[in-house]
Amino acid sequence: MINVKGVMEQESAISSGTRFPMTDEDARSTCCYSCGICTSSCPVALGPGGLDPRRIVHLANLGNLDLDRAGRSIWHCLDCRRCSNLCPNSVNPWSLIASLRWEARQEGRVSGETWDRLQQLKQELVAVLSNTLALTLSPRCDEIFQEWDRWAREPEMPSSSVNSIKVQPRKRSLSHPMNQALCLTCRECSSACPLCVTTARFDPLYFIRCYALGLSPGRASLWSCLQCGSCSQACSQSVQGHLVVKALQEEQETYFRIPFQDRIHTTRERVFQVYASRVDALLDGTL
C-alpha cells in the first residue's frame, strides 16, 4: 500500500516549491513484475498511445525515464493514485508520473499559465463527469460530448431516475467491515479524494454519511467515483470509503432494468477521452 505520509511530504514539497523528493524507495520500481494491474485500473489509460503507468515503471527500471520518452500522456493523469494503491508489490507509478510533471514545470517546459489551466481542466472534469452521468440516465446523454464548456459551468444536474430510487433502510451495525459507523467526520477522506474539488460536486464523506444513516444519496455523481481507494487510505478510522461508494452503486444498480453498468462505463470512457484530447489541445496551445 502507498505510504500516505510519504505522499503528503511530496505534496508539501510541491506546494513549497522545493525539488520533488522522489527516491527509488518511494517508487520501488524494481519490485514491478509487470502484472499490468496499474494500467488496467487507470481510469485514463485509453489504449495505444495513452497513459500507461506500467510503461513508466518499465522505463524507470531501464534507467530511461525522462520527459521525452514518457510522452505527453503523463499530463492526462488525474492524480487519483489508483495505480499505486492497487499495485500488489507496493510500486508507486503515480509518484514517477507526478515527479516527471514537476520536472517539466521546474525546467520551464510548461508555463505557469498552462500549469494553472491544467488544474482548472481537472476541476471541469469533475463537473462534466457528474453532469454527464446524470444525463446517462436520460435520452439527452449525447448532448454533453459536444458542449464541454457549458456543462463544466452547470451545477450538478438532477437525475430524475436516481432521485426516484427508494432504497430500503439498511441495518446499522458497529461491526460492519466498511467501518462506516466509526467515522469521526474529520474530512481527511474528502481531502484525499481527487474528485472532491468542491464538496458540493463530489464528496466521499457525504456518501459515507448517507450509508451510515441508511439513506439513499440520490446523486448521479455517485457514479463518478474512480474507485481509487485514496479515501480509505487516508482514513485513520479504517473506514472503507471506496467500498461504501461501491455498495451504494450496487444498491442503485438493482433498480435499473437496462444494462446500467455498461452505459455508465461507456459514458465515463467518452468523458475521459474528451478530457485527454482537451489536455493535448491545451499543451499544443490550441485550447
Ligand code: SF4
Ligand atoms: S501493478 Fe505494480 S507490479 Fe503490476 S505492473 Fe503495475 S507497477 Fe508493476
Ligand code: SF4
Ligand atoms: S494516478 Fe490515477 S490517473 Fe494517474 S496513472 Fe495512476 S491510476 Fe492513472
Ligand code: SF4
Ligand atoms: S477520513 Fe474517515 S473518519 Fe474522517 S471523515 Fe472520512 S471516513 Fe470519517
Ligand code: SF4
Ligand atoms: S470517493 Fe474514494 S474511491 Fe472514489 S474517487 Fe474519491 S477517493 Fe477515490
